Amino acid sequence: MLKSLQSDILHEAESQDLKVIIISAEGPVFSSGHDLKELTDERDPQYHAEVFQTCSEIMMLIQNHPVPVIAMVNGLATAAGCQLVASCDIAVASDKSSFATPGVNIGLFCSTPGVALGRAVPRKVALEMLFTGEPISAQEALLHGLLSRVVPEEQLEEETMRIARKIASLSRPVVSLGKAAFYKQLHQDLRKAYHLASQTMVDNVALRDGQEGIKAFIQKRKPVWSH
Amino acid sequence: MLKSLQSDILHEAESQDLKVIIISAEGPVFSSGHDLKELTDERDPQYHAEVFQTCSEIMMLIQNHPVPVIAMVNGLATAAGCQLVASCDIAVASDKSSFATPGVNIGLFCSTPGVALGRAVPRKVALEMLFTGEPISAQEALLHGLLSRVVPEEQLEEETMRIARKIASLSRPVVSLGKAAFYKQLHQDLRKAYHLASQTMVDNVALRDGQEGIKAFIQKRKPVWSH
Amino acid sequence: MLKSLQSDILHEAESQDLKVIIISAEGPVFSSGHDLKELTDERDPQYHAEVFQTCSEIMMLIQNHPVPVIAMVNGLATAAGCQLVASCDIAVASDKSSFATPGVNIGLFCSTPGVALGRAVPRKVALEMLFTGEPISAQEALLHGLLSRVVPEEQLEEETMRIARKIASLSRPVVSLGKAAFYKQLHQDLRKAYHLASQTMVDNVALRDGQEGIKAFIQKRKPVWSH
Numbered sequence: 176m177l178k179s180l181q182s183d184i185l186h187e188a189e190s191q192d193l194k195v196i197i198i199s200a201e202g203p204v205f206s207s208g209h210d211l212k213e214l215t216d217e218r219d220p221q222y223h224a225e226v227f228q229t230c231s232e233i234m235m236l237i238q239n240h241p242v243p244v245i246a247m248v249n250g251l252a253t254a255a256g257c258q259l260v261a262s263c264d265i266a267v268a269s270d271k272s273s274f275a276t277p278g279v280n281i282g283l284f285c286s287t288p289g290v291a292l293g294r295a296v297p298r299k300v301a302l303e304m305l306f307t308g309e310p311i312s313a314q315e316a317l318l319h320g321l322l323s324r325v326v327p328e329e330q331l332e333e334e335t336m337r338i339a340r341k342i343a344s345l346s347r348p349v350v351s352l353g354k355a356a357f358y359k360q361l362h363q364d365l366r367k368a369y370h371l372a373s374q375t376m377v378d379n380v381a382l383r384d385g386q387e388g389i390k391a392f393i394q395k396r397k398p399v400w401s402h
Numbered sequence: 403m404l405k406s407l408q409s410d411i412l413h414e415a416e417s418q419d420l421k422v423i424i425i426s427a428e429g430p431v432f433s434s435g436h437d438l439k440e441l442t443d444e445r446d447p448q449y450h451a452e453v454f455q456t457c458s459e460i461m462m463l464i465q466n467h468p469v470p471v472i473a474m475v476n477g478l479a480t481a482a483g484c485q486l487v488a489s490c491d492i493a494v495a496s497d498k499s500s501f502a503t504p505g506v507n508i509g510l511f512c513s514t515p516g517v518a519l520g521r522a523v524p525r526k527v528a529l530e531m532l533f534t535g536e537p538i539s540a541q542e543a544l545l546h547g548l549l550s551r552v553v554p555e556e557q558l559e560e561e562t563m564r565i566a567r568k569i570a571s572l573s574r575p576v577v578s579l580g581k582a583a584f585y586k587q588l589h590q591d592l593r594k595a596y597h598l599a600s601q602t603m604v605d606n607v608a609l610r611d612g613q614e615g616i617k618a619f620i621q622k623r624k625p626v627w628s629h
Numbered sequence: 630m631l632k633s634l635q636s637d638i639l640h641e642a643e644s645q646d647l648k649v650i651i652i653s654a655e656g657p658v659f660s661s662g663h664d665l666k667e668l669t670d671e672r673d674p675q676y677h678a679e680v681f682q683t684c685s686e687i688m689m690l691i692q693n694h695p696v697p698v699i700a701m702v703n704g705l706a707t708a709a710g711c712q713l714v715a716s717c718d719i720a721v722a723s724d725k726s727s728f729a730t731p732g733v734n735i736g737l738f739c740s741t742p743g744v745a746l747g748r749a750v751p752r753k754v755a756l757e758m759l760f761t762g763e764p765i766s767a768q769e770a771l772l773h774g775l776l777s778r779v780v781p782e783e784q785l786e787e788e789t790m791r792i793a794r795k796i797a798s799l800s801r802p803v804v805s806l807g808k809a810a811f812y813k814q815l816h817q818d819l820r821k822a823y824h825l826a827s828q829t830m831v832d833n834v835a836l837r838d839g840q841e842g843i844k845a846f847i848q849k850r851k852p853v854w855s856h
Contacts, residue, residue: 251766282615297547320751509842524774
């Protein structure tokens with residue numbers, strides 16, 4: 176499952192026609208994380224290490240991917256499933272969705288999900304989820320920054336597609352440049368971050384689509400992206 | 403008072419029977435911070451330094467403690483009292499509670515409380531509290547991540563004990579391992595954080611309670627922790 | 630415009646009579662950011678670099694300024710205008726205000742605004758704004774930490790002035806010391822942060838206004854700042 180997800184995310188990643196990725200699920204559960212049968216002592220620690228490493232690689236791949244990745248969640252997202260939502264750039268969920276890191280209940284603290292969760296929500300929210308294993312509602316997840324938007328179930332696909340179509344209408348080189356710079360500067364000190372971001376702006380202005388967009392704006396016409 | 407709190411937090415910290423700590427207060431004030439009489443120039447700067455250093459040690463001790471520390475707040479928490487709430491892993495408060503860093507009013511900026519506050523709430527929330535000294539309500543504190551939960555006063559103890567009992571029902575080695583890893587990875591870069599957390603997961607799977615929990619789940623029975 | 634703003638912010642910065650700065654605008658737009666005519670290829674990349682560098686210097690100047698800087702927003706704040714709001718210490722807005730980083734629409738990703746935005750709001754909120762270019766309301770901005778306070782338009786000036794007057798009634802050396810320490814410790818590791826903040830407290834206690842404030846409190850009288 177992890178390898179298949181990895182392969183799907185990497186599929187035609189470099190194609191200029193790929194503008195945005197949506198990760199969704201079928202059925203009442205978005206994802207409940209790892210298959211625990213892979214984590215018994217019938218397998219050796221090397222195998223366990225490989226499982227968590229592959230999972231972590233996928234989460235980092237989402238951030239490093241050239242196009243925005245949207246999670247479309249309709250149902251329960253727990254453990255590595257909650258981590259997947261936290262790792263996407265944008266997350267839209269139906270109001271019946273809920274989110275939990277319940278590993279403590281089965282003696283397996285959600286430490287890898289905690290990496291993504293701790294970077295998405297305030298520390299006390301993350302710690303209560305990790306220590307109690309109790310779920311939070313979609314509304315709470317929105318309030319605390321785990322989700323970008325919550326809608327009624329019947330509008331979930333429409334709203335997600337609206338955002339995806341908006342992103343698909345933009346210049347891919349511009350979006351890619353901006354995404355990479357955003358994550359890179361986020362944990363730098365302020366002077367270094369501004370140095371990087373200012374250089375990114377200069378590079379962006381010099382892109383063909385950068386000039387086209389600026390000129391189209393000045394000339395009050397729609398831009399025509401050349402990618 | 404600080405030394406007594408430090409000693410209480412350290413009491414039997416290594417006992418496997420200790421599962422969770424609750425910090426609460428009697429009376430209408432949770433804590434209003436330092437005794438200002440200790441901070442006049444009748445005492446020398448070395449003494450002042452010792453006061454702040456002891457206080458800082460306690461705040462770090464809470465994070466470094468092997469079990470979760472819960473603040474149960476019913477009333478006013480100001481200055482180092484607000485810092486104490488911000489430093490706990492989980493904080494439950496009654497809806498009549500309020501929180502402030504009013505040091506500026508008496509010419510003593512809440513710089514040490516700002517360390518904990520600035521890591522718990524968004525920057526603009528912290529700065530407005532620090533610059534104006536004005537209190538925020540329990541609801542605002544919840545909204546901004548300073549609290550984990552707000553309940554009516556009459557439910558405060560019940561709700562806090564519910565969370566504490568839940569944590570006490572879990573495996574202490576698993577919770578301790580997870581808590582330490584969470585704080586350690588939180589400010590690392592993503593790759594380093596995932597490396598640490600993946601290794602933590604492998605170590606957790608190898609714990610006796612890790613295997614017991616996973617097997618109990620697969621066998622659809624309750625786990626029996628061996629700690 | 631940027632140079633004029635920079636000069637205004639620096640005006641009498643070292644005067645002990647300056648206690649607080651308010652940045653506001655006339656008309657329905659707070660600021661819509663850069664003049665795009667400066668960013669066409671009629672100017673060379675060195676010029677573009679200078680524009681972004683000047684802008685970044687101003688944003689850092691706000692943080693490094695000895696007194697608190699308040700944004701008073703009544704209307705639309707976009708791109709570098711939104712960055713300016715995010716960069717202020719405190720931001721008060723009317724409920725009709727809105728905030729956006731719409732650069733992607735014209736092929737120019739808001740990378741420099743993203744530096745300030747990514748430090749003010751949760752990551753998913755920042756990314757949705759940056760990737761879609763869509764505005765958020767004042768209430769959403771408050772909820773996510775971009776604003777300190779939202780009021781009806783007719784109360785905007787009164788509320789902003791109330792906060793400004795409160796800050797102006799405080800000791801400037803105390804506020805300056807605290808502001809500088811807050812930003813400095815914010816991204817340090819916890820031990821280093823507490824070391825810095827504890828030393829700041831000791832220095833603050835030793836200030837004339839520090840002793841005056843503490844003694845006035847103990848003697849139950851109003852402090853008289855000597856700055």
